[in-house]
């Protein structure tokens with residue numbers, strides 16, 4: 001009789017604990033665990049979610065922290081062999097993810113539903129911050145040492161889908177971006193996921209995600225890759241009636257500019273220079289896109305105009321003349337070449353680097369040549385522009401400049417010819433005025 005009473009009381013306490021964890025009531029959780037520590041072993045009925053799972057699902061990081069301090073297993077499994085890290089990734093609870101990773105949670109566990117990892121869950125549900133945190137942690141975790149980091153980024157689930165496939169299928173362009181930036185293979189084919197043999201580009205076409213298609217193409221995805229039934233992504237986009245996607249995927253339309261990732265100077269770029277070049281790549285591809293999409297524009301709802309499309313400000317009037325790129329005479333010099341210090345705009349340096357489509361074999365590609373001095377370019381950095389004295393904020397970051405000014409238009413064609421031939425040396429941009437024109 002007394003035994004039954006005790007077990008009843010224990011059962012009641014267990015339910016109280018689960019309820020307190022779910023609602024994030026830290027005081028009650030601590031009091032209950034103080035009274036009987038074994039309560040923390042409790043899990044919910046059918047789903048068998050441990051207290052850690054519940055805290056992670058509901059994003060109660062203080063409760064989670066308290067539980068982890070009681071040395072609970074950070075990789076406990078629920079009914080579907082999902083870890084607390086997986087359910088936190090599913091629900092986008094970034095602070096819980098960070099706490100679990102700190103506690104040494106294993107990033108390379110597979111659930112029993114689809115054989116997915118926490119990275120798959122973050123990509124599928126589009127939680128880019130969680131994805132980033134998991135990748136950061138994986139870089140320094142034992143997984144990288146034993147498995148290899150790039151192999152982890154390209155980990156397959158039970159259907160042969162990588163996290164990149166899932167991000168593409170769900171149209172999560174931010175996650176997709178982070179994944180390709182971390183070495184995810186844009187040409188990987190699935191086994192059973194989606195249509196068998198689908199590439200990320202096939203899946204983005206099926207999802208109708210223009211942003212994902214843009215990203216994938218800019219990272220070298222192949223428009224001619226076929227799935228197991230012999231379909232190219234263009235056919236998939238047509239089948240799902242995604243007109244704009246189909247137009248970009250049509251092998252007959254203009255080739256997009258591809259990020260020159262095999263170049264060493266590109267992998268060595270600092271964050272600011274990289275952001276500038278990426279922006280230039282995006283803008284260049286957007287221009288190509290405009291002409292491709294022009295024909296089907298009438299049938300599509302028009303997107304709201306963005307600042308970048310309107311050519312917001314004419315920054316050139318504020319910058320001195322010699323900050324203008326001497327190759328195109330359209331944009332400001334934003335990139336400086338290491339060693340020779342010659343400057344040009346991000347778009348021009350990019351077209352030098354992207355001259356040839358990067359080859360997928362990863363074999364060495366020779367670095368581009370500086371058009372001013374003909375020395376091979378070994379590194380790039382951001383060029384800062386000094387504007388005239390009347391302005392108090394003397395240094396402006398020109399990464400956001402978009403301009404349509406053609407002040408030097410008359411001069412441009414003749415200079416361009418000379419510069420492309422490499423016979424026209426250009427002086428140091430730190431000198432002022434037109435001095436550079438007189439230098440030998």
Ligand SMILES: [Zn+2]
Pocket residue numbers: 325326327328329330331344345346347348
């Ligand atoms: Zn230029």
Ligand SMILES: [Zn+2]
Pocket residue numbers: 337340341342370371372373374375
């Ligand atoms: Zn040079």
